[in-house]
Amino acid sequence: MDLPGVERVTGRVAVALTLAVAALSVATGILGIVDPAASFGPVARYVPVPVSQTAGFTGSLTGFLMVMSAFGLRRGLRVAWYSTLVLLPVTAVQGLVQATPYSVPLVALSVVAIPVLAVARSRFDEPISLSTSQLAAGGALAGVQAYGTIGTYALRGDRGFTGVSTMLDAFYYTLVTSSTVGYGDLTPTTQEARLFSLSVVVLGTASFAIALGALLGPALEARFASALGRMTQSDLESLDGHVVVAGYGDLTEPILTELATSGRRFVVLTTDEQSASELRERGVDVLAADPADDEALIRARVDRARAVVTATSDDGEDALVVLTVRENHPDVRVVAAATEQENEAKLRRAGADTVISPAVIGGRLLARSALGDRSAEQEAEDVLDDLA
Template identity: 85%
Template sequence: MDVPGAKRVTGRVAVALTLAVAALSVGVGILGIVDPTANFGPVAQYIPPAISQTAGFTGSLTGFLMVMSAFGLRRGLRVAWYSTLVLLPITAGQGLVQATPYSVPLVVLSVVAFPVLAVARSRFDEPISLSTSQLAAGGALAGVQAYGTIGTWALRGERGFTGVNTMLDAFYYTLVTSSTVGYGDVTPVTQEARLFSLSVLVLGTASFAVALGALLGPALEARFASALGRMTQSDLESLDGHVVVAGYGDLTEPILTELAASGRQFLVVARGGTDTSELRDRDIDVLAGDPTDEKTLDRAGIERARAVVTATNDDGEDALAILTVRETYPDVRVVAAATEQENEPKLRRAGADTVISPAVIGGRLLARSALGDEHAEEEAADLE
């Protein structure tokens, strides 16, 4: 049987191992650059210092890429899973080539992390979601770099640029020019080359600025959202022993009042719109999303929740939410409110542990009060 808790633990172990490999790759790589002499292991005598130093430099770069992959894994991105799966054998190979005592943990952790990552594959199924503006910004940045590299290569030597002998030199010049670094080791010597350099400078600077704005904008927006009282991913992950209120409606209000009075931490999962904005204005924790969606409920921390309450005005949606919870987390307690009395057995069959019909309770109290029961009004007041 597939246990969600075990999947989550395996995913966290995979992320932790990836971060550890990234840190070791950067550290061992820097040490390899400082001291490129390979002097440890059976292959050390066959590795020239230049190769070992190159492995150290590329190992540092690989380590930084691994850090990016680890953050992607933390978000559950499938593309990060693929990139990490590709990078782990590379870090292991770089550790072997560097052949120092410090590279042994790097090789070992890389080998250990690979099967753990493979086992946790189902944990990382989130597609990467890039907006049209982000795709356009990335395409513009790549296009400008390609334009500059090809143009610089075409104008190499006496035709335009001194110091450009390879395609890598052309790319290097394009990158340092468009990023406004400009070391001066590659120089345009003809009128055409100078005009071309100006075009690379203008287009490159603009593409970098647009790309940074498009890629960092959503992150800054998330920070502002957090400052305005919206829950961040770390806030959601810290929830434990809370009550999840799946959906929002007229029946939900007294539930929220009672939960707030009890001091128990709770989270409302509701579709985005006016309701979520109003709840946030009242300092109520809200997760905007579909309460019948498994991924949304997973973000709400259902597996760590004390109970789930469904009490919207739509029994059909409540039943679907209950089915989703039961399918994924069969052990969590589910309490439901039935708007229509005839739907009580249906909600029970869907998987609710307790089903309460406010209409039935209210009707019985009204009938008792009409028949002269003096305690009916008191009981109703206690329920308010």
């Protein structure tokens, strides 16, 4: 297998292992809370029961963080690679501290996942992209929590909050107040503290509302895009090992049929809005963009594609696509269809790895089949496999 293929498979294995570690971390943590007796493993005799139980609780939290990291890895995010690399040793240590038979698979899988993640590092190179509204919402939420925590701690004791003695107490009060949960176990006792609490309620609910809007807005947009048959940014980022079909024409339909039958994921780039709409109605992934535009090819994740196929029935357009792909993405395999036999050499000079003339091949196979050559049908199937 070639190196890109190895990296692609390793990347998928890294995501799968991360999800498996996340599930084991949550499950082991819950079992550790229910049965906290540390009695298994080399460190069992040194681990007090409260410590083992705490490790179970934190292990469950780490598991949920690992799930988030796994989804980030699926999108190819670099920050998710770093967070996973940090969390894997944490899950292994938590498994050791829990010191139960249930934690053995967690420790083993965490250790195995680390070198796999290291080998797959090049597969996770996408920067995290946050909009201005998302950054502002996150900053507002963090700022309000900091304001409330510091203010509550400053007003601790006789100044307004008699039940607050640590920064954790102050953060707890700020969080339950700003989120409008309000358990009532900590209450302001002075006029100054009550006024401060009112400001935390107003600012906290506003920041939570802004944060939810910034987070739910893109999710709702993705829902609408899915309902309309359009590819979302998340869909595009998940493309890996797919085939990019550049352009749409008379020769393209058999290619799509064969790719769909083979189970290979593919995305079609076309500027024909009517064809794009019809393909979307059939459930085909389509980008309404110029296939000869490198920006469109980048959006279609051509750098992670198994191959690019261009067969628009217009040899000039196909040659332009081949030139664009070969100039900016030299490692991607390019397959082109030549409508005119004399254009085969031109498409090869443009950079196509394989050039197929359907008319010429079809004529030859038909003639051989008419003469009783049974290998003609097998060769036809081999040609289709080459396209897939």
